[in-house]
Amino acid sequence: MTEPLCLPIDNPTFSEDKETLKRIKHLEDRIEQQYSCHEILTTITALADIYQPPTSEPSPSGCPEFLKPFITDNPKDTIDKDQGDIFRIQKEHGTLYVLALLSSELWQGLESLFAGALISYCKMFNSGSRLRLEPNKIFREHPLYLNQHNALMELRNKNFAHKDTLNDRHHLHYFVEEPDKISIDSCAPHKSYEYHLKELQPLINCMALTSKFIAKDIDEKKESLIDRLNAQQREVLLEHWKTFAS
Structure with a gap:
């Protein structure tokens, strides 16, 4: 097929x-948002998969695409055995357990993801250079999801973007080493809240409707763009295609 x-x-x-x-700009914005959705x-x-409990479902068979580069350095039967061992542990204890064994740093970074x-x-x-999405259009028939969307926006604004609340803010500590000598402890423990444990499912719910809306809007904008091209613009596109299409 020609590119x-x-x-x-x-x-x-x-x-x-x-x-x-x-x-054209609006359609490009929507397509970029579709990639963001993905x-x-x-x-x-x-x-969500990481927090699934242990399962009795059959393990996936075959070599995942992302593992194929390693086959050149490791025999396939070795990879199959290693994969089988990991799937066995996953079935018995769950994915979170396996992740904690493999990389405690990544496990602790799930909130950042x-x-x-x-x-x-x-x-x-949010408003900006891109064509913003309108929540009232996306969640018009789903008031529960609109409430979840609004809560997610508030969570982003107050806890991740601007830190307006006291949650996750560091509270300065001090100690007295000698009589009347006050010192500041810059290494005091810092408490971080994990919002993803409670807010992950609402984000999944809202993303499902958002992704569906964007896909439909892209189709409508594509059709509208083609329908509104004038005769001269159509001729330019046809000549451009004849000249540069390989």
Whole structure:
């Protein structure tokens, strides 16, 4: 199949048509948001899987795509055995247990993964250079999810983006070493709250509807863009294709 070409928006038939450029920009924004949705869903689905209890389901068979580069340095039967051992432990104790054994640092960083996914989600609803999403359109028929969305936005604003609440803020400690000698302890314990344990499912719920809305909106904007092209713009696209399509 021939590779698609970028729209020749530098051509005067496009560059001088502000309305068409606006429609192109809006469609590009939505497609970028669709990629963001994929990344967010990949992260939060992985987080949800980590907290699944031990299972009796059959282990996946075959070599995952991401393991294939290691086959050149390790025999396939070795990888199969290692994979089988890990799946056995996972079945008995759960994924979180396996992750804690493999990397305690990554296990302790799960909250950061959730924070990144939440911030990326909320970014799509904030004003900026991109076409923002309107929650009232997405969750119009789902008031419960709209409430969850609003709570997620508040969580992002107060606890991750601006630290408006006392949660996760460091509280300065001091001690007295000698009579009347006061010292500040800059190494005192710092308490961090883990929001992903409670807020992961609401984010999954909201992302499912958001992703569905974006996909539908992309289809509508694609159709609208093509329908509104004038004859000259269509001719430019056809000639551009004949010249540069391989």
